[in-house]
Amino acid sequence: MSSSNIVLGKNQYGKAENRVVKITRDTDRHEIEDLNVTSQLRGDLTAAHIDGDNAHVVPTDTQKNTVFAFARDGIGSPEEFLIRLANHFTGEFEWITGGRWEAEQYAWERIIANGEEHNHSFVRKGQEVRNSVVTKDGDNIYVISGLNDLTVLKSTQSGFVGYPKDKYTTLQETTDRILATEVSARWRYNNEAVANGSIDFNAVYADVKALLLEGFSEEYSYALQQTLFQMAQKVFNAHPEIDELRFSTPNKHHFVVDLTPFGLDNPGEVFFAADRPYGLIEANFERETISDPGNSWDGIVGFC
Numbered sequence: 001m002s003s004s005n006i007v008l009g010k011n012q013y014g015k016a017e018n019r020v021v022k023i024t025r026d027t028d029r030h031e032i033e034d035l036n037v038t039s040q041l042r043g044d045l046t047a048a049h050i051d052g053d054n055a056h057v058v059p060t061d062t063q064k065n066t067v068f069a070f071a072r073d074g075i076g077s078p079e080e081f082l083i084r085l086a087n088h089f090t091g092e093f094e095w096i097t098g099g100r101w102e103a104e105q106y107a108w109e110r111i112i113a114n115g116e117e118h119n120h121s122f123v124r125k126g127q128e129v130r131n132s133v134v135t136k137d138g139d140n141i142y143v144i145s146g147l148n149d150l151t152v153l154k155s156t157q158s159g160f161v162g163y164p165k166d167k168y169t170t171l172q173e174t175t176d177r178i179l180a181t182e183v184s185a186r187w188r189y190n191n192e193a194v195a196n197g198s199i200d201f202n203a204v205y206a207d208v209k210a211l212l213l214e215g216f217s218e219e220y221s222y223a224l225q226q227t228l229f230q231m232a233q234k235v236f237n238a239h240p241e242i243d244e245l246r247f248s249t250p251n252k253h254h255f256v257v258d259l260t261p262f263g264l265d266n267p268g269e270v271f272f273a274a275d276r277p278y279g280l281i282e283a284n285f286e287r288e289t290i291s292d293p294g295n296s297w298d299g300i301v302g303f304c
């Protein structure tokens with residue numbers, strides 16, 4: 001049975017992937033901020049979908065222009081920039097009751113020329129990509145920050161033993177292996193801390209990244225699963241303003257190559273770095289008591 005009565009479900013719209021580069025050039029020593037910003041609005045948009053009435057449709061083109069115009073005042077941090085956009089659109093247009101604003105940030109560092117940091121020449125930093133999602137729903141505002149592609153490896157102090165074995169098990173236990181992964185992590189800030197404006201997002205970002213790296217490297221790893229918990233513990237201990245932390249981490253296997261056909265030994269020095277298949281280890285951690293996440297995780301894919 002089909003019905004001709006169709007009602008509009010969840011919807012949002014806007015301009016995706018506005019690539020905005022801001023150069024601050026008050027002095028000869030320029031600063032660069034490089035973002036990929038997506039703006040999407042939510043609200044009373046039924047007439048637009050059902051009747052073709054665009055009276056409530058703030059054009060995606062206007063959303064794009066607003067992103068670039070706001071960059072004129074500086075970006076500061078992706079989170080602050082997105083919060084500004086969220087407050088602007090919901091304040092300017094009464095039927096826009098919320099939305100979702102997302103950014104990736106690409107890091108640059110100064111080129112070293114003749115032993116000195118250059119004033120206005122930069123080279124892209126190759127480590128991770130920073131990201132943030134701000135969701136506004138009425139008066140509630142949620143901030144999730146994170147990073148992708150933080151590739152890390154420890155060449156010892158990792159093992160994997162004690163797992164169940166059946167007739168399909170061929171994996172040998174080891175107490176000394178390479179552990180390598182590409183960390184994707186997202187953390188959600190406590191709603192109250194977001195609302196009272198007390199968070200220095202850039203400082204917390206730098207510290208969380210440093211703590212994740214410390215957590216990965218410091219202790220012996222019994223499994224990537226346990227290492228994720230050690231990384232999470234570091235972050236939660238240092239940052240009361242963070243309520244939740246999610247990980248998605250491929251276990252990038254490194255297999256010891258058999259060199260005996262060539263009359264050579266291989267005491268854990270030559271490895272085949274397999275790109276697939278890979279273990280995929282995902283885990284979410286949160287405090288026992290957390291602020292309401294609302295719908296803030298919607299649309300954040302790649303985590304469990």
Ligand SMILES: O=c1[nH]c(=O)c2[nH]c(=O)[nH]c2[nH]1
Nearest residue numbers: 160171222223224225251279
């Ligand atoms: O750290 C690991 N976790 C696993 O779940 C797993 N499974 C596997 O085959 N090797 C590993 N390593």
